[in-house]
Amino acid sequence: xxxxELYTKGAQVWVHHTELVWQGAELTKDFKPGDKEMHxxxxxxxxxxVKKIKSDEDLPPLRxxxxxxxxNDLTSLSYLHEPAVLYNLQVRxxxxxxxYTYCGIVLVxxxxxxxxxxxxxxxxxxxxxxxxxxxxxxxxxxxxxxxRQMQRDEKNQSIIVSGESGAGKTVSAKYAMxxxxxxxxxxxxxxxxxxxxxxxxxxxxxxxxxxxxIRNDNSSRFGKYIQIGFNRNYTIIGASMRTYLLExxxxxxxxENERTYHVFYQLCAAADLPEFEDFCLSDxxxxxxxxxxxxxxxxxxxDLEEFHNTRQAMSLLGFADNVQQEIFRILAALLHLGxxxxxxxxxxxxxxxxxxxxxxxxxxAELLGVDMNQFRKWMxxxxxxxxxxxxxxxxxxxxxxxxxxxxxxxxxxxxFDWIVSKINTVLTPTTKENSFIGVLDIYGFEVFxxxxxxxxxx
Numbered sequence: 126x127x128x129x130e131l132y133t134k135g136a137q138v139w140v141h142h143t144e145l146v147w148q149g150a151e152l153t154k155d156f157k158p159g160d161k162e163m164h165x166x167x168x169x170x171x172x173x174x175v176k177k178i179k180s181d182e183d184l185p186p187l188r189x190x191x192x193x194x195x196x197n198d199l200t201s202l203s204y205l206h207e208p209a210v211l212y213n214l215q216v217r218x219x220x221x222x223x224x225y226t227y228c229g230i231v232l233v234x235x236x237x238x239x240x241x242x243x244x245x246x247x248x249x250x251x252x253x254x255x256x257x258x259x260x261x262x263x264x265x266x267x268x269x270x271x272x273r274q275m276q277r278d279e280k281n282q283s284i285i286v287s288g289e290s291g292a293g294k295t296v297s298a299k300y301a302m303x304x305x306x307x308x309x310x311x312x313x314x315x316x317x318x319x320x321x322x323x324x325x326x327x328x329x330x331x332x333x334x335x336x337x338x339i340r341n342d343n344s345s346r347f348g349k350y351i352q353i354g355f356n357r358n359y360t361i362i363g364a365s366m367r368t369y370l371l372e373x374x375x376x377x378x379x380x381e382n383e384r385t386y387h388v389f390y391q392l393c394a395a396a397d398l399p400e401f402e403d404f405c406l407s408d409x410x411x412x413x414x415x416x417x418x419x420x421x422x423x424x425x426x427x428d429l430e431e432f433h434n435t436r437q438a439m440s441l442l443g444f445a446d447n448v449q450q451e452i453f454r455i456l457a458a459l460l461h462l463g464x465x466x467x468x469x470x471x472x473x474x475x476x477x478x479x480x481x482x483x484x485x486x487x488x489x490a491e492l493l494g495v496d497m498n499q500f501r502k503w504m505x506x507x508x509x510x511x512x513x514x515x516x517x518x519x520x521x522x523x524x525x526x527x528x529x530x531x532x533x534x535x536x537x538x539x540x541f542d543w544i545v546s547k548i549n550t551v552l553t554p555t556t557k558e559n560s561f562i563g564v565l566d567i568y569g570f571e572v573f574x575x576x577x578x579x580x581x582x583x
Contacts, residue, residue, distance in 0.1 A: 132156035138185040139208035147208035198227040225262035236293035268304040283563040291340030298566035309361040325438040332435040337384040346372035349566045354558040363554030373534040383418040391432035404457040414463035458492035461485040467525040476519040
């Protein structure tokens with residue numbers, strides 16, 4: 126039987142819809158090979174449709190039998206095409222309250238945008254030792270499969286977490302790491318601290334690399350690959366991290382209703398702490414690099430509490446108090462840097478001018494430990510070396526502002542890389558690694574009205 130012969134009266138198909146994307150329809154007349162028209166009636170509004178058929182490519186996708194709808198593995202469907210996949214996921218999510226669905230060895234996850242009671246230790250124990258197909262789809266099932274294959278086949282494993290921005294990749298990667306830390310843990314206190322340190326890297330990386338976007342309140346703005354090392358007893362002995370494409374442009378620009386990196390708002394929330402008195406910090410709406418989105422508040426999130434969590438994680442990973450203070454000092458300097466206004470020279474439009482009485486200029490110089498006059502000078506000028514001659518060339522207002530933002534992005538990028546290297550130094554295994562499992566949390570793709578260079582690279 127050819128595909129065209131399946132389109133008989135009463136056959137159920139999918140047709141395009143301007144708002145719903147796809148909607149169900151039913152053939153009202155037999156369609157025979159060679160016919161140029163197909164007569165349909167939609168399910169919801171009983172609208173009559175006459176669809177032009179020029180070739181087999183114009184045939185509408187056939188629907189799966191009702192008995193197959195809601196399957197926990199998409200490969201069980203008779204027809205595996207776009208509307209069938211979307212409808213099956215919709216039924217599982219809305220009717221079965223299931224956010225996970227298999228597609229063979231691939232786990233499809235729908236972000237519910239709320240906390241669900243699916244990730245406790247009792248759930249870890251339930252999936253431990255179970256085959257992937259024996260239990261309901263879950264990120265723990267994928268993690269368990271990787272862990273068992275590493276043990277059984279003595280081969281390194283990797284889990285790739287991909288999807289568009291806001292799909293929940295970072296959370297999925299975090300739960301996979303938590304699973305490995307639990308099943309690959311040790312009863313020895315020394316070894317146990319290693320698993321705690323591996324997990325402690327999460328709040329630090331989220332603070333310096335995650336931000337609120339219009340799609341996600343905790344969107345990861347960089348790609349991350351974590352390699353978790355195991356010994357011959359398959360106990361965690363350490364980890365290492367590689368990062369990709371940090372969105373540095375977010376330091377100096379945020380779209381409406383978005384934020385820059387969480388750590389800046391955490392630091393502003395902690396402005397009243399005595400150790401930060403010299404930082405001259407205040408509400409994030411008072412700083413150009415944190416107020417552009419217009420809404421610095423995230424619902425149900427306490428930035429001060431998150432700041433304490435970040436510091437606690439840093440302490441657990443061996444960041445000394447004075448080192449933490451220097452990190453926050455640099456971050457505070459970046460906030461003040463964004464508030465340095467560069468004005469046009471009233472006598473020469475080819476030159477620019479920074480008010481020496483600007484309090485933010487003084488704050489940046491003090492926090493970074495540089496000479497204020499020299500800093501002010503080189504914010505407004507550049508040095509050109511030609512042959513054996515050195516020339517100082519004044520900058521226009523726009524050039525100086527671009528230079529200010531470029532300096533902010535450079536400093537933050539260097540600080541980010543240094544923190545990652547420090548974490549890797551602490552987590553690097555001290556004994557020989559027998560095998561590893563890699564977790565790749567790749568950057569989410571998205572399309573904005575104004576797209577950054579980093580987004581173009583993706």
